[in-house]
Amino acid sequence: MAALLSVALLPIGLMAVFQTQRVAEQASENAELALLALTEKAASIERRDVRQATGAAATLAALVPNLIEDPEICSARMRAVTDRVPQFGFAGYIPTNGIMTCASSGAPYDFSDDPIFAEAMANPRPRVQITGSGPISGDTVLMISVPVFEPGTGAMAGYVTISTPYSSLSLFKAQDFSEDLLELVTFNGQGQILSTMDETSNVGAFLPEALTLREISQGPSRAIRAQDASGEERIYTFAPVEQGLFYVLGIWEEGAQMSGERSGQMLTVLFPALMWLVSLVVALMAVHRLLTRHLQRLGRQMALFAAARRLPDRPDAGDPPTEILRIQQAFQAMTDVLIRDEAAMENAVRAKSVLVKEIHHRVKNNLQLISSIINLQIRDSDNDETRQALRRTQDRVHGMATIHRDLYQTNESGLVNVGNLIREVVVRSVELSGEHHDVDLQIDVADVWLYPDQAVPLSLLASEGVINALKHMPEEGAGSRWLAVQFTEDGDEERRCTFEIRNETPAEPRPIQRPGGMGRKLIRAFATQLDADVRTKEAGGIFRLEVTFTASDFAPAPGAY
Incomplete structure (x- = not known):
């Protein structure tokens, strides 16, 4: 009955499920947009500083070819930039030979053996790099490097580098992140991870398995769903801080949503199930009240009559519907007829059994009487052959009498x-x-x-x-x-x-x-x-x-x- 009622409610249920699915998809999209907005907010905080540092580095890169001849004037210009912008901790020019003589610190430094400098010279382009131990300050710094080219020839002359202390970055400070945020990662245009929210975490386990960071950076800000290296479904929100240089990637739990959206989606999911359950309960109660309980009662009466020939109760008990009442009345009339017919049949069978036993008993007595008569003939006969023939006949008669005696004494199966x-x-x-x-x-x-x-x-x-x-x-x-x-x-x-x-x-x-x-x-x-x-x-x-x-x-x- 529940299955049939469920089929009857199926169209309404499908409509509710479809609408719920649409609402769930919209809620999921809204949740992803909300998460992306948080990531964009985090990226926008640093975008200003990075762009300011990149612009300053580009301006210095244009001026350095005219100042390189006098290292003191060049260093003074670098100090003027760091003094004007407090978050800039260092500014300097590194020529191709790696010997830095133009720097805000005023002290020379040899970068010729630095692997980062060697890789930068091999691939001249703007760079963003976070190093755990700055060569000048010894602290973790964010370095923005812009290549310097010689006027006229366009040959590579070196790099202008501006660094900002990592401690001054506000990317991971005072952010209203959801507890569903697993990790916040910054990386450069080459897909190299620059920093993480938790330096002790294994960020590689949270990165998408089928996408590289470089592939993710090819495009605008967006939210994607993918599996991480362990096969767990995650939400990844991507926002560029400076296109081609600096990017932010947020890694969230698969079910991460704003609290209001989550409760709303829960209600939309429960609504079809609740509607189906209430409709099913009402329909089952109605069917039970009008039909099922009366049929169950009639079934019990039939079972009792079949097992012990127990007559049913009066048919109008329980106030059944007219159709069920007619069936119960017909069943009661049928039981009365069956009881009378079975009683008559039992009497007939008992009378027949008595008659058959009486017949076998009388036949046995008659055969024994014949056997006794033959025995008298045997005694009166003087001829041995005649006595032998009569004795054989008597034996055959006795055998038939024995058969009828057994039929008289045995059960009624015959x-x-x-x-x-x-x-x-x-x-x-x-x-x-x-x-x-x-x-x-x-x-x-x-x-x-x-x-x-x-x-x-x-x-x-x-x-x-x-x-x-x-x-x-x-x-x-x-x-x-x-x-x-x-x-x-x-x-x-x-x-x-x-x-x-x-x-x-x-x-x-x-x-x-x-x-x-x-x-x-x-x-x-x-x-x-x-x-x-x-x-x-x-x-x-x-x-x-x-x-x-x-x-x-x-x-x-x-x-x-």
Whole structure:
């Protein structure tokens, strides 16, 4: 439900997000402009001093060729400049040989071995340099150097240098910088770092990874976003102090903004989420009040009825809407019908079960009565062959009576444990034969459950098989006699069953008066009912019967429902 309502609110949310994005972008631009303004303010403080020093150096560079012949006059002119401008700590002229004789200090100095002077002579151009130990004062100074050219020839004659003590620079003093400022860097036109706000910091870790300082200096004042050497996103604000000579670079945290802009942007970010949340809560409360709670109650009633046949409460409880009330009324009516129908079905099933058990019980009693009548005929008969035939018939009737007894005593599934039935039939058949005294009977029968359609013919087949096996045994007392009966099920989905009788007594069998008699015919008939494969071996006192069939499911007769 929340997902569907969110989709419904999606257009409004997209509009709010779009507007918020626009506001956030504008706020970000405003923040960058504010940071750039701070950097520009810092640069403007020094721009005046640097330009004043550069102008003074350029003026002296134009005058020096006319004063160089008299070092004292030249030095006096240099002192006049430093006296007039208090922030100038030194002014002097260094010729190409490096021996300075024209300086505000009045003392000569040899710069010929100075690497900075050697590099400056190799590339004559205006320079801005901060050195940690000035050759004259010994302090950190900002040096502005302007090349001097000979009149007429234009040959390089040397440099006029004006230096300002680093301590007098106001770039890092009394500045209203945000706490998000990481570093404030000054550098010259060659991309060399001149100074930093914190001399102990590793400024190289904060510089942009994909841009050099020289590349940054190629352009106007601007703010850019880039990653530093550690992969952190930073804001870089660049402002030139003197184009081509001196630049200022501010390095800020990625989220650096003015406090008012930050709170405003936070509100614009939270507004779409707050609008979506409030709309979603109102819609969910309405849906729950009108629909969800009633459906949940109906679902619980259905679950209770399915689990414990517990009837639901009255349908109008909770004041549901008309549509839900109709569903609850229909469900209650359905439960009443189901309860009555199930009660009627249980009564019918119970009556049917009692009737089926009664039928099996009566059939069993009738078969036992028939067995008793046959037993009377056996007693009244004087002919041995007649008594033997009647006894075999009695045995078959007793087997069928045993089946119905098991069906009467078993559960209501209609299945019979054929294992128990075969054990009883085999033992009874051996006992009725009168030759069970010295017969080693080995029975290995598994418990297999079959329907009576297969249980009855299989038990009768077992009885006939045992009788035939006993006929092929030697006479009693003629040697060792044994009989093995085995019944197994392979356990797979086809339920392939195998019944086997073996009599492998290596002796001369007794003479059989009627080979191919009733027993074999019955075995074939029972095998046909089982749809079984039959393999027999009868020779030299050996009898083996193997019957293989598939246990079938119960198939009702046509027209039976």
